[in-house]
Amino acid sequence: MPDDDRQRDEKRRRKLTDFVKSEATALGFDLCRIAPPDSIPDAAEKLAAFLEAGRHATMAWMAETRDRRSAPRALWPEVRSIVMLGMNYGPEEDPRSILAKPDKAAISVYARNRDYHEVIKGKLKELATRFAARAGEDVKVFVDTAPVMEKPLAAAAGLGWQGKHTNLVSRDYGSWLFLGALFTTADLFIDLPETDHCGSCRACLDACPTAAFPAPYQIDARRCISYLTIEHKGPIDLEFRRAMSNRIYGCDDCLAVCPWNKFAAAASEMKLKAREDLLEPDIAMLLQLDDQAFRTFFSGSPVKRIGRDRFIRNTLIAAGNSGRRQLIDPCRRLLDDASPDVRGMAVWALSQLMTGQEFTLLAAGAVQELDEDVLREWRLAGAA
Structure with a gap:
């Protein structure tokens, strides 16, 4: 490619990259980083091990979408860049305090207001519309329910790293991030992945009431209170009932204990505020x-x-x-x-x-x- 063409191409890439990040900030996203589609080569192997061990419990959709979930290009072959976005939802106080109030019900922090799927998807669609109009490229947006491995991609893009509790941890927002993805055919500048900063800490592993972590960086959904209270149908095994305490929807313990949460106080003014009637019902x-x-x-x-x-x-x-x-x-x-x-x-x-x-x-x-x-x-x- 001639130098003039290369310079024009680089200038266009930089403008589009800066544009998508500035628009993401304007829409209320706290973090925006970009990863290439081939940035999670070991995801397929890890997913296969998780499924073969039966740790997905009754979530059959994870196995059914295994091939598409294992690699971004398996989902959309034309994708060239993946824009990963994070929105802080850190609570004002430690959500575990309600566990000392047995006549009150504990609802996971993320569920104390509007459905985050709708909130994030609405903002992602607006971002995609603006970006597509500027770039003249195709875009697709995904939030949680699609067969996209958001956490590995977010780590590859540099939003944070997957902690020992398997959730994303950010140096800026701790363990409290909603994630969304924008796939595009545009060629954008990529960001460097984040380094794992968990070190020797195992606070999240030790905090789990039901021992749902068979090893660091591994989770068994069959023992997870979030899975049991949300995804599991039918009776809940007697083994887990006492450990559930007053947690009736989800469990925040492994997230809340993370020492990196001390930085989550730098909350976005656009962050969802909890409904008062869902704090301690x-x-x-x-x-x-x-x-x-x-x-x-x-x-x-x-x-x-x-x-x-x-x-x-x-x-x-x-x-x-x-x-x-x-x-x-x-x-x-x-x-x-x-x-x-x-x-x-x-x-x-x-x-x-x-x-x-x-x-x-x-x-x-x-x-x-x-x-x-x-x-x-x-x-x-x-x-x-």
């Missing part, structure tokens, strides 16, 4: 939600996506762990619920809140149950 109030009330209360929240029955299942486990006898009546009323998942967890909660004699009398007068999972809860509770 009363378990007793949540147990009263029927389907319509649940949909109304969690309108616009990612919590709504798991459905009322799964949500009440989780809340009953929190009730059983609370030690609060005033929750006996709200739990008892749910023994007749239409959902077997709810009825089963109501049995367990009552077995934890009642005296042995009280529970024996309750079981003796219980209505005929036909669901095998619920019958199993009655048998297990009676044998305890």
Whole structure:
């Protein structure tokens, strides 16, 4: 290529690179870096090991999209640059403080306001529209639900590094980042990857209530409270119920304990603020939600996506762990619920809140149950 052409090409690349980063900042993204599509060559092997070990639990979509997920060009062969974006959602206070309030329910920080998928996707689409108009190139945007390995790509782009808890850690925002990706056919300047700064620290591993990390940089979703409360259908194994404490949607422990969070206080003014009514909701109030009330209360929240029955299942486990006898009546009323998942967890909660004699009398007068999972809860509770 002649020098003049090369210089024009370099100048265009620089202008487009600067443009996408400045527009990302204007739209409220805290971080914007660029990686080439071939920057995660070991992702396929790591994904294969994760799937073959069964650590994806019931998330069958991870296996079904394995080929497309393993490499960006498998998803879109024409991609030349990947713009990775991060938005800080760090909480004002340590979210673990609610664990000392057993009559309150703990909802993961990211779910205390609008669904971040919609927030990030809306901003990404606006960024893509502006960039495509300026560059004259094709673009695609992805947020979480698409078969894109955002965390390895974000590390390759330099937003941070994947910590021992497998989540992205940023020197600027700790473990609190929403991620999004913009794929484009434009040739942009790439950024250097970030170095791993975890060192000998294992705070995140030790903080996990259910020992979901078989080794540093590895996670087993089958033991993760976030998976159990959000993705898992049906009864939750007895092994994990006590460890769940009052966590009813997600778990922030491994994120909250990260020492790099001390830098997350430099929060964007555009950051989503938590809804006051989702900071410390009363378990007793949540147990009263029927389907319509649940949909109304969690309108616009990612919590709504798991459905009322799964949500009440989780809340009953929190009730059983609370030690609060005033929750006996709200739990008892749910023994007749239409959902077997709810009825089963109501049995367990009552077995934890009642005296042995009280529970024996309750079981003796219980209505005929036909669901095998619920019958199993009655048998297990009676044998305890």
